[in-house]
Amino acid sequence: MSLDQIPRSAYTADHEAFRQTVRRFLQDEIEPNGAKWAEDGIVPKSVWPKAGALGMLCPTVPEEYGGLGLDFGYNAIVDEESAYNGRVATGFSLQSDIVVNYLVSYGSEEQKRTWLPKLVSGEVVTAIAMTEPGTGSDLQGMRTTAKKDGNHYVLNGSKTYITNGQNADLILVCCKTDTAIEPAWKGVSILLVEATREGFRRGRNLDKIGQDEADTSELFFDDVRVPITNCLGEEGKGFIYLMSELPQERLSIAVSAQASAQRAFDDTVAFTRERKAFGKPILDFQNTRFTLADLKTKLQVGWAHLDWALARHLRKELTPEEGAAAKLWHTELQWEVMDKCLQLHGGAGYMNEYAIARAWRGARVTRIFGGTNEIMKELIGRKL
Amino acid sequence: MSLDQIPRSAYTADHEAFRQTVRRFLQDEIEPNGAKWAEDGIVPKSVWPKAGALGMLCPTVPEEYGGLGLDFGYNAIVDEESAYNGRVATGFSLQSDIVVNYLVSYGSEEQKRTWLPKLVSGEVVTAIAMTEPGTGSDLQGMRTTAKKDGNHYVLNGSKTYITNGQNADLILVCCKTDTAIEPAWKGVSILLVEATREGFRRGRNLDKIGQDEADTSELFFDDVRVPITNCLGEEGKGFIYLMSELPQERLSIAVSAQASAQRAFDDTVAFTRERKAFGKPILDFQNTRFTLADLKTKLQVGWAHLDWALARHLRKELTPEEGAAAKLWHTELQWEVMDKCLQLHGGAGYMNEYAIARAWRGARVTRIFGGTNEIMKELIGRKL
Amino acid sequence: MSLDQIPRSAYTADHEAFRQTVRRFLQDEIEPNGAKWAEDGIVPKSVWPKAGALGMLCPTVPEEYGGLGLDFGYNAIVDEESAYNGRVATGFSLQSDIVVNYLVSYGSEEQKRTWLPKLVSGEVVTAIAMTEPGTGSDLQGMRTTAKKDGNHYVLNGSKTYITNGQNADLILVCCKTDTAIEPAWKGVSILLVEATREGFRRGRNLDKIGQDEADTSELFFDDVRVPITNCLGEEGKGFIYLMSELPQERLSIAVSAQASAQRAFDDTVAFTRERKAFGKPILDFQNTRFTLADLKTKLQVGWAHLDWALARHLRKELTPEEGAAAKLWHTELQWEVMDKCLQLHGGAGYMNEYAIARAWRGARVTRIFGGTNEIMKELIGRKL
Amino acid sequence: MSLDQIPRSAYTADHEAFRQTVRRFLQDEIEPNGAKWAEDGIVPKSVWPKAGALGMLCPTVPEEYGGLGLDFGYNAIVDEESAYNGRVATGFSLQSDIVVNYLVSYGSEEQKRTWLPKLVSGEVVTAIAMTEPGTGSDLQGMRTTAKKDGNHYVLNGSKTYITNGQNADLILVCCKTDTAIEPAWKGVSILLVEATREGFRRGRNLDKIGQDEADTSELFFDDVRVPITNCLGEEGKGFIYLMSELPQERLSIAVSAQASAQRAFDDTVAFTRERKAFGKPILDFQNTRFTLADLKTKLQVGWAHLDWALARHLRKELTPEEGAAAKLWHTELQWEVMDKCLQLHGGAGYMNEYAIARAWRGARVTRIFGGTNEIMKELIGRKL
Ligand SMILES: Cc1cc2nc3c(=O)[nH]c(=O)nc-3n(C[C@H](O)[C@H](O)[C@H](O)COP(=O)(O)OP(=O)(O)OC[C@H]3O[C@@H](n4cnc5c(N)ncnc54)[C@H](O)[C@@H]3O)c2cc1C
Ligand SMILES: Cc1cc2nc3c(=O)[nH]c(=O)nc-3n(C[C@H](O)[C@H](O)[C@H](O)COP(=O)(O)OP(=O)(O)OC[C@H]3O[C@@H](n4cnc5c(N)ncnc54)[C@H](O)[C@@H]3O)c2cc1C
Ligand SMILES: Cc1cc2nc3c(=O)[nH]c(=O)nc-3n(C[C@H](O)[C@H](O)[C@H](O)COP(=O)(O)OP(=O)(O)OC[C@H]3O[C@@H](n4cnc5c(N)ncnc54)[C@H](O)[C@@H]3O)c2cc1C
Ligand SMILES: Cc1cc2nc3c(=O)[nH]c(=O)nc-3n(C[C@H](O)[C@H](O)[C@H](O)COP(=O)(O)OP(=O)(O)OC[C@H]3O[C@@H](n4cnc5c(N)ncnc54)[C@H](O)[C@@H]3O)c2cc1C
Structure with missing residues (x-):
């Protein structure tokens, strides 16, 4: 059996051709290594550029930012084939289906030029950090704060259960830039935090029930200084x-x-x-x-x-x-x-x-x- | 709420226009009488021609046989609106969605000319009788027999749970024209039996858990003589x-x-x-x-x-x-x-x-x- | 099969002997009439004294009030056998398992002497009326009121879905004797209302999905005067x-x-x-x-x-x-x-x-x- | 919370006293090591004698064979407390609730004398091997055979998913002593196989979804010679x-x-x-x-x-x-x-x-x- 035997209506012939590319990649690059990566609890970063080279990462990114300017159907094809292949948890889909859109939709021109080509190529791995030890469903209850200090934010707090947490080069950190405002959601902003910044620390790669090859981590932010220009879109619009x-x-x-x-x-x-x-x-x-x-x-x-x-x-x-x-x-x-x-x-x-x-x-x-x-x-x- | 508020893809504007016709008919003709008919356990035959006049019966019948030559979408519209209206069990759908197709697909030219226009107009109410007291799921186990006698079949047996059983003018009776043949399904034929034939008798209008206004009945056949020309399609192909x-x-x-x-x-x-x-x-x-x-x-x-x-x-x-x-x-x-x-x-x-x-x-x-x-x-x- | 083939631990030999009595009664008196009563939507009152004569009604009532002074196991036996017999809805259990306990536990000596022997003998059929058209789960929201007028209450309101509503001679009516008090439950009292009182009226015997032989009714109370001594236990303790x-x-x-x-x-x-x-x-x-x-x-x-x-x-x-x-x-x-x-x-x-x-x-x-x-x-x- | 807060009827005060012993043992000996053993995929054999010393192993074994001659309620207490403690999979229950009974019920006097005291003391760990790679539910389909050769059986075959497979000193091996007999179950016998016998080999300690600390293994038998006296009970009665x-x-x-x-x-x-x-x-x-x-x-x-x-x-x-x-x-x-x-x-x-x-x-x-x-x-x- 394979997924293309199922009568579908969502896809064009181009989508289906892409499916074959994806499938081959999974067979050649993922399958032989899956067991090893599962044991390691992480997929090596070296795989990302290979996927990027085939157009499998962030296919919807406009061509001007190094992307293919395709529709979400291509993302879905990657998701389907990966899931059907069974090594579901490569973290690609987090980058392609979720993180990248924040940049495309709300990023400044500079942020887009800096990051989008690298997300597409797989040079950069991303994560998005909303959940905290004390709050998940209730995002407005988050306690990570970013206080302004000149033209920087000073970020403090901790996040947990973050997919790609070990691999990530760039983390979209949800935090409170205003802890007093009512309603509380108006205080939420999203900062782009490079993993190289001082004060940022990765915690354990968490031991999970499954999705063994996906790294899921705690992240800690202690007085991390982030330039104001790293704020995604407008301050206070994060929610x-x-x-x-x-x-x-x-x-x-x-x-x-x-x-x-x-x-x-x-x-x-x-x-x-x-x-x-x-x-x-x-x-x-x-x-x-x-x-x-x-x-x-x-x-x-x-x-x-x-x-x-x-x-x-x-x-x-x-x-x-x-x-x-x-x-x-x-x-x-x-x-x-x-x-x-x-x-x-x-x-x-x-x-x-x-x-x-x-x-x-x-x-x-x-x-x-x-x-x-x-x-x-x-x-x-x-x-x- | 009404059904047209739901985003659908199956229907054309013509279908949707027909929906309005159907809905009005249901509101005007069915709703005011529903309670009474439920109590009576039957819908009066006088309603059928009214539905027929609006094209609600057997819309797929080709124009040459008095029909509108439409697609099954029109049937589905009638089904949807009737079910949504809540007086589901008018027996229309049995005639339009099921019985009529046997005639269209397998009927002789004469059978079609005789019956199809009347099914469309609502002049004739039909039923299809497969189930018997002793067998339902296992149709090959049916015991109603039709023995040939000159250019007639002599039909004997009893049927039960037959929708439209009290109202039906014409009944498609499934029976065994050959009880010896192996495999058994090769002995099954379908005869068109007019309700006026001698030896045919309706049993009780059964007392059911619900669908109060639908007549569901036992039917008895005692030496009912049916002309050979009333066989639907080929003998032995009924199954x-x-x-x-x-x-x-x-x-x-x-x-x-x-x-x-x-x-x-x-x-x-x-x-x-x-x-x-x-x-x-x-x-x-x-x-x-x-x-x-x-x-x-x-x-x-x-x-x-x-x-x-x-x-x-x-x-x-x-x-x-x-x-x-x-x-x-x-x-x-x-x-x-x-x-x-x-x-x-x-x-x-x-x-x-x-x-x-x-x-x-x-x-x-x-x-x-x-x-x-x-x-x-x-x-x-x-x-x- | 019968229920005594199941290994049980709750019952004594006496209970089990009583089971046989009950079963015979059900076979002789209930079964032959069940279909008729189902059609009528009610069990005739004449059956009650027959059950009473066998000790099947209110077996827990103390001997001094005409009862047998048995334990609830006897009630359970009646319930089990009735339910297993399949004509479940005789209303006996409402009287024996529910209503009578209010009288036994909270009735005045006079109320007990007046009513208990008749509940036991089946001379009197009872009901308990809590639910109203506007409230069921939320009993504190009831709107039936009893205003004091000299040594009477004047009862106004309506009840619905009341089991034994058509047959009842005595109704335990839950009502508000105080509509202002907080919390609201402190205003609830229970009055014993004889069906013969002026201003009391039975509504329809409701048409239900099932339990056909059980009469379930609306009850109306329009300025029904009830002596203060008909209050069960203390005023305001009803809840x-x-x-x-x-x-x-x-x-x-x-x-x-x-x-x-x-x-x-x-x-x-x-x-x-x-x-x-x-x-x-x-x-x-x-x-x-x-x-x-x-x-x-x-x-x-x-x-x-x-x-x-x-x-x-x-x-x-x-x-x-x-x-x-x-x-x-x-x-x-x-x-x-x-x-x-x-x-x-x-x-x-x-x-x-x-x-x-x-x-x-x-x-x-x-x-x-x-x-x-x-x-x-x-x-x-x-x-x- | 603890289990003794639940109203129970199965146990005596003696059982409940024993519960305290078991609970303390679990807290002192199991809990502190649970995480380590889970990682190791096995519980060290050194724990068994500690449990044995408290009477936690095989409490039903008659006193003449070194046991306490208690009832199954004591086993159940151990099971309950272990499961409630959460490190469920110690393999004790397999020995106490299952394996030992075969010996008690069907063992020869010599077998009993040899093994029972050691099962009770925890000196010996046991397993029972029914399942094979090719068959589990259908035990009659087992393909492990024991052919008689003089006063020995020669055992060949492989077993899998065997609890205590790594730790076991003694294995009750289900096998076919007659592969021709009809019905097939009449050919099944149970042999007592010491882990020291030549030709016996343990396979992998299987990597399971859970019960991490329980060792579950493949076992291989290649021409293992087992004395006839090691047959449990009668040949052909295993099933x-x-x-x-x-x-x-x-x-x-x-x-x-x-x-x-x-x-x-x-x-x-x-x-x-x-x-x-x-x-x-x-x-x-x-x-x-x-x-x-x-x-x-x-x-x-x-x-x-x-x-x-x-x-x-x-x-x-x-x-x-x-x-x-x-x-x-x-x-x-x-x-x-x-x-x-x-x-x-x-x-x-x-x-x-x-x-x-x-x-x-x-x-x-x-x-x-x-x-x-x-x-x-x-x-x-x-x-x-
Ligand atoms: C493998 C994995 C990867 C993850 N990856 C990421 C990631 O990349 N980035 C990220 O930010 N987060 C990530 N998460 C976190 C995930 O989004 C949260 O775990 C999830 O949103 C639930 O939040 P919580 O764990 O705080 O549960 P809680 O919010 O504490 O919920 C506990 C329980 O309460 C229920 N509950 C909560 N509110 C209500 C309510 N109003 N009504 C009824 N029930 C309610 C919940 O349904 C749940 O059953 C990941 C989690 C896992 C396990
Ligand atoms: C309101 C109503 C209207 C109807 N209208 C018509 C009509 O117009 N014309 C007509 O011919 N019939 C009609 N029927 C009959 C209906 O089609 C049959 O009742 C139905 O097919 C089941 O057959 P049965 O009642 O003989 O059940 P049985 O075949 O006796 O089945 C009894 C049970 O056994 C189960 N069962 C049967 N075979 C298997 C199997 N192989 N494996 C597992 N389980 C199995 C069934 O699912 C069912 O649960 C009507 C029935 C009702 C209730
Ligand atoms: C055959 C029959 C016999 C009866 N006999 C008697 C009788 O003898 N005497 C008598 O006094 N009454 C009698 N009743 C009434 C019965 O007790 C009520 O119908 C029942 O208590 C529910 O009340 P309601 O119908 O007002 O439903 P509502 O209280 O209106 O409830 C509607 C729905 O809301 C849900 N709901 C309500 N509150 C909550 C909540 N807090 N959280 C979540 N869901 C909620 C309910 O579960 C229900 O699904 C009888 C009813 C029937 C059908
Ligand atoms: C952790 C663990 C510990 C174990 N410990 C032991 C042990 O100590 N000793 C030992 O001998 N064995 C042990 N077993 C093996 C266990 O008893 C078997 O796995 C189990 O009996 C099922 O057999 P199977 O795996 O061969 O499944 P199969 O028999 O192959 O069954 C596959 C599926 O088919 C279904 N099926 C089978 N027959 C029918 C039927 N007639 N109708 C419908 N469905 C059917 C089954 O329910 C199952 O869903 C252990 C297994 C595990 C996982």
Whole structure:
């Protein structure tokens, strides 16, 4: 099986041609090293430029800033193929689907010229740091502060669970430039912080349930001096910027979730066709067949929805609530598929040498990050 | 709320214009009488020609046979609006979405000339009789027989759970013209049986959990003589015909399920916004909001999938497994929506005077008829 | 099957002997008439004294007030057997498990002497009226008022969804004797209102989804004069009394729910063993077997829990939260069993002539009345 | 919180006194080392004699064989406390609840004298090897063979997923002493194989999703010569022996599942009470409260059922189907609790430094081992 056998409507022939490029890259560059990187808990930075060279990083960046000026469909193709390949957590999608847009949409001309070409080429790895030890869902409660001191900010605080935290050269740090203002969200700004600045320190590469090859870290900021010109867009608008980019982040999570679920399903059909018990393939037991038929049904529904959502997003029609719904639904589906497929593997499902075990561990986070699924319901529910 | 507020892709402006016609008809002709018909357990035949006059019956029939030669989208519009209106069970959809296709696809020229114009006009009400007291899912197990006697068949047997059973003028009776042949399905044929034939008798109008206004009946055939020319298509091909028409039947059920679920949802948002407890609208409790947000998410996914399936069906690409999946998924969704929405009505939900109570009762059958959802899983599972 | 085949620990041999009496009564007096009463929407009052004569009504009433002075286990036996018999909704349990305790616990000596013997004998049918058109879960929001006028209260307001509403001779009406006091619950009192009082009027016998033979009604009170001596216990303590009696009410619902679920299960095992498709009993399909195995497991767990809860209640150790949990869990189980068992009946499940269809309709209310399951979670959640 | 705050009925004061001993041991000996052992993937053998000295190993062994001659309640206490402590996978329970019974029930006098005292003291660690690379659920399909050669068997084959596989001194190896006999199960025997025998080799200590500190291994047998006297009980009766001991194995899994679920719940109540978002404890959101209320309800039901099952097992009344039901239900509950509790931890839930992450990973196996939950349904379903 491969993803191009599924009847889709979101993509053009160009998208599909790009899919082949991506797939080859994954097979050649990622797959042979995946196990090693998982053990290391990190993907070496040397991989990034290779992906960049193929146009896989930040394909939507305008040509004037070194990009290809393509649409989000190309991002989605990378996400799908990576997730289907099973080594989901390369951190590419964070850079391409999320971080880069902040720069494209709100960066100053200088910021764009400095950073965008390097994000595209893979010379620079980025991270975005919102979550803190004390607050995640409730971003307005963040306690990292940036006090103005001449033409610098002085940044203090700590962040945690930051994807690409070990690899990052550039970190978009969300912080409070005003801690007194009401409502509190008006005090949030986003600063571009180079990893080389004094006072910045990386904490542990966190030991997670899954997504072994993704580095996720604590970050510490002690009196880090950041030039005022490193503020993204306007001071005090950070919260608004965050809200504006979240639908695409959520759609991106939905895309990966759907594709990784499809992979688990395909693998499990193959496994249960091969594995025998009581004289017949496991697949021949009605319970197995019904379970898989049910999942296949939901995957069919999921692809149709994903294409609908992608089409809407490409037309800039996808609302924040629809994006939240996509994140919610596809990650819940992903989980259901993963857990039922693992079960159908029997004891093998519990062994990390099987892809299903790793995929299952990796999938557990998608109901949590990018805004927990409870927060998705909150967002949708508020607009009823 | 109304259905045209939902972003759809399956329909043209012409379809949407037709939607308005249908909606007006439902408001004017059906709604005022719904309660009475529910009590009677039947919709009077006099309503059929009114629907026929507006093009609501069998819109796909070619013009040469008195039809409008439209596509299935028009059927779907009727289904959606009827289901959303809430008096789902008028039997129109059985005639338009299911029965008529047998005639169009397999009928002789004479059969078409005789019946199609009347099906379109509503002069004739039809039924299709597959299920028997002893067998439903397993159609090959049917025991109704048609023995040849000169240029007649002599039909014997009984059918049950037959929609339009009391009203029907013409019944497509599935029977065995050969009880010895192996495999058994090769003995199945479909006969056109006029309700006026001697030896045909209607049984009780069955007392059901819901769909009160739909007549569902037992039918008895005692030595009913039917001319050989009343055989639909070829003798012994009945089972193949049945299989060929099922995807559309299933899509039709999916369409109605989705629309009726949307109605229950819309009603419940309105109800919980109005109804207060502990000093605030029920909707303001997080549990209510989360429940409704979750359902709204699934409805969004459902509409996207339905449009995908409709588009595929219009392009004749929808496979039997995809049709089965649609029936399975949308009816399961319908049920989840109905049951949660009823719960959010509190005690009112249990009272038949509330639309939700009737919709909930009506919805219970969709996981059963048109092939049970277990059979859907069986069909999908077989092709894994 | 019958309930005494299940290994139980809550009952003594005396309880079990009483079970036989109850079962015979149900077979002789209830079963033959059930269908008729369901159609009528009410059980005739003439049945009550027959039940009373056998000790089936209010068995816990002390001997000095005409009762048998037994424990709640006897109530539970009546509940179990009635629910297993399938004509659940005779209203007996409302009188025996709920109403009578208010009188026993809080009634004045005169009230006890007047009413208890008649509740026991079945000469008097009772109801308790808390719910109003505008409020159910939120009892403090009730708007029925009783203003003092000399040595009478003048009662005004309306109640709805009141079990035994048509049959009741005596109604315990919850009302506000003080509408100004804060917190509001301190204004709630319970008045004993004889159905013969002027200004009292019964509304419609409501048309419900199920429990057809139970009369459930609106009640209206227009300037009904009630002597002060008809106040139950102390004025302003009504809310406390309600809270104190709810655990038993909830346990009573749990008992019935478990027993009716067991019946649906037993019937369905029998049905699927008998019914054939594709050449074998429906029970032989793995999906059927797995579904029923899962339900059997949950029923096993349920009986163990019920006996635990009954034992605790008999020792007066069952906390309000534990009672709420019992109501919540057993009614959710009941629903799961009902719905899956109906599905396994295929088309027959949708026909009211089958016991499963009636049981399923009847069961839908148990997640709503006696405090909705959302309110149960609220109660349990508050004490975490 | 601790487990003795839960109202239980299965235990005597002696059991509860023993609970304190066990708890202290876990706190003193296991907890401080848990993290290290998890990293090592194994518990050092030096711990076993310490547990043995306290009577924690194989408490049911008769005094004549060095045991304490206690009932299974003592095993259950060890299981509960270990699971509640959270370092569940010490392998003690495999020895005490499962392996030892084979020796006690079917061992020859010599075998008992040789092994039982050492199992009790912890001098010897045991394993039982049923599963093979090619077969798990279907034990009759095993391909490990023991051919007789004089007064020895020559054992060939390989086993996998064997608990205590690295530590074991003695392995009960299930094999075919007759590969031709029909039905196949009559060819199964159990041999006692000392780890010192030539031709025996341990494979990898498998890398699992969870239960990090438990060693689970492949085992290889190449022409291992085993004296005939090492056959357990009668040749060809192995399968019967296995079936006879499974109910206790399953009850043992149920006990641990329930206790570990309780721990996750207690931890999560504490966490959500502490953790704040949007200005209030996470616990104060209705969704959190409802989720936890629902879990608390199910845990209440679970403890009642567990005590019921323990009592029945102590009276030797627990049937194989009831034992299977207990395994099925409690492990499903465990999973539901784990997964919902992890979610309520937000991002922290995904970090291995939190107990919930480890508990969640550890819990995934219980629906698989000891017979998968599908096999449990198969067993229960067969006896309907
Ligand atoms: C692997 C991984 C990678 C991540 N990468 C990044 C990254 O690159 N950058 C970054 O900034 N962050 C990142 N995160 C953090 C992630 O976005 C947060 O963990 C997530 O938003 C939840 O926040 P929290 O952990 O503080 O949970 P909390 O906000 O403390 O939530 C705890 C629980 O309370 C619930 N809850 C919260 N509010 C409500 C409410 N109003 N109603 C009901 N329930 C509520 C939550 O749903 C959750 O179940 C990552 C996390 C992980 C695990
Ligand atoms: C309101 C209503 C209207 C209807 N209208 C019509 C109509 O117009 N014309 C018509 O011909 N029929 C009609 N039917 C009948 C309907 O199509 C059948 O009821 C349905 O196909 C199921 O058949 P059955 O009732 O015989 O159930 P059975 O086939 O007896 O099935 C009983 C149970 O066994 C399960 N089962 C069966 N086979 C398998 C298997 N292989 N594996 C696992 N589980 C299995 C089923 O899913 C079901 O749960 C109607 C039914 C209703 C309720
Ligand atoms: C057949 C039947 C018999 C009955 N018999 C009697 C009787 O004999 N005497 C009597 O007094 N009453 C009786 N009742 C009424 C019954 O007790 C109420 O219907 C029930 O308590 C719910 O109240 P409500 O209908 O006003 O719903 P509402 O209180 O309006 O609730 C609507 C919805 O909001 C939810 N909700 C309410 N509060 C919250 C909250 N804080 N958080 C989250 N969700 C919330 C509810 O769970 C429900 O889903 C009967 C009802 C029925 C259907
Ligand atoms: C951590 C761990 C520790 C273990 N410890 C031991 C040990 O100490 N000793 C030992 O002998 N074994 C041990 N096992 C093995 C365990 O008992 C088996 O993994 C388990 O019985 C399942 O067997 P399997 O892995 O071969 O799965 P399979 O039998 O191959 O099953 C694959 C899938 O098919 C399903 N299936 C199988 N038969 C049917 C059917 N008839 N109908 C429907 N579905 C079916 C299963 O439920 C499963 O979902 C351990 C396993 C693990 C993971």
